[in-house]
Amino acid sequence: MKTTIATHFTSVYGPVQSWRFGRSLGIDPIGSCSCCSFNCVYCQLGKIERQSCTRQIFVTTEQIRQDLQSFKLCNLDTITLSGSGEPTLAQNLGEILVMAKETIAKPIGVLTNGSLLPDLQVREELAIADWVAVKIDAIDSDSFRRIDRPMSTINLEEIWAGLLQFRQSYSGKLAIQTMLLTAWSDRQQTDYLHQMQTLQPDEIQLNTPTRPQPLVHQLAARGNHPPQDLAYPTKQLKQVDSEVLQAFADRLETAMGIPVRYP
Numbered sequence: 001m002k003t004t005i006a007t008h009f010t011s012v013y014g015p016v017q018s019w020r021f022g023r024s025l026g027i028d029p030i031g032s033c034s035c036c037s038f039n040c041v042y043c044q045l046g047k048i049e050r051q052s053c054t055r056q057i058f059v060t061t062e063q064i065r066q067d068l069q070s071f072k073l074c075n076l077d078t079i080t081l082s083g084s085g086e087p088t089l090a091q092n093l094g095e096i097l098v099m100a101k102e103t104i105a106k107p108i109g110v111l112t113n114g115s116l117l118p119d120l121q122v123r124e125e126l127a128i129a130d131w132v133a134v135k136i137d138a139i140d141s142d143s144f145r146r147i148d149r150p151m152s153t154i155n156l157e158e159i160w161a162g163l164l165q166f167r168q169s170y171s172g173k174l175a176i177q178t179m180l181l182t183a184w185s186d187r188q189q190t191d192y193l194h195q196m197q198t199l200q201p202d203e204i205q206l207n208t209p210t211r212p213q214p215l216v217h218q219l220a221a222r223g224n225h226p227p228q229d230l231a232y233p234t235k236q237l238k239q240v241d242s243e244v245l246q247a248f249a250d251r252l253e254t255a256m257g258i259p260v261r262y263p
């Protein structure tokens with residue numbers, strides 16, 4: 001039996017069961033049209049419909065407040081701002097975080113690709129969150145462009161500088177998320193380790209594509225329906241073996257003494 005597909009936009013969805021965050025209620029500040037500064041080759045939303053680096057209000061804070069009130073807010077581990085693209089593009093990010101913290105007594109976090117971290121205003125708004133997970137899929141510019149396919153004005157060095165500044169001022173939990181599409185060489189692992197030792201995140205999450213990728217944008221892809229229940233065309237991406245993830249995670253954990261998790 002196929003899952004009924006959500007085509008009507010609501011800014012709150014889930015709860016989603018996540019290996020990284022537990023039972024998480026999603027807030028989508030972006031809206032029914034996917035919008036991101038990246039267009040990652042593995043994006044679970046499918047091809048990004050609109051690429052942008054410009055902040056704007058996509059969904060009003062009041063609409064999100066009303067959508068939250070219609071949800072049963074029990075049995076949750078956390079609230080996650082993510083959804084249909086890059087949440088820091090929402091100009092009302094800080095306002096949404098304040099409102100959600102007043103509404104729900106649960107930790108609230110943001111999944112971000114980090115592209116707007118060079119902006120002080122974005123760093124200050126993100127600092128309201130209890131946890132922030134930043135995507136770092138590559139340590140060299142060529143791989144970054146090939147995997148994350150950012151807009152041409154974005155560069156990895158500026159993201160990294162913004163991330164270091166954020167780490168210095170942020171007192172919440174900072175996680176780094178890294179998607180592995182192939183096994184990394186010893187040299188790549190060593191360079192990554194050195195960068196993480198400089199950054200000092202609280203946790204690292206190594207990932208590999210475990211869910212099928214929609215061929216075109218699907219609102220329902222914000223959730224985590226079992227693959228056999230998906231009622232839209234998808235393709236399965238190549239995964240890295242769990243032994244490879246485990247070996248890399250062990251190396252990082254031993255060197256850094258922080259939790260390194262993988263699916």
Ligand code: SF4
Nearest residue numbers: 036038039040043113
């Ligand atoms: S940053 Fe996230 S939302 Fe944006 S394209 Fe990559 S995976 Fe998709």
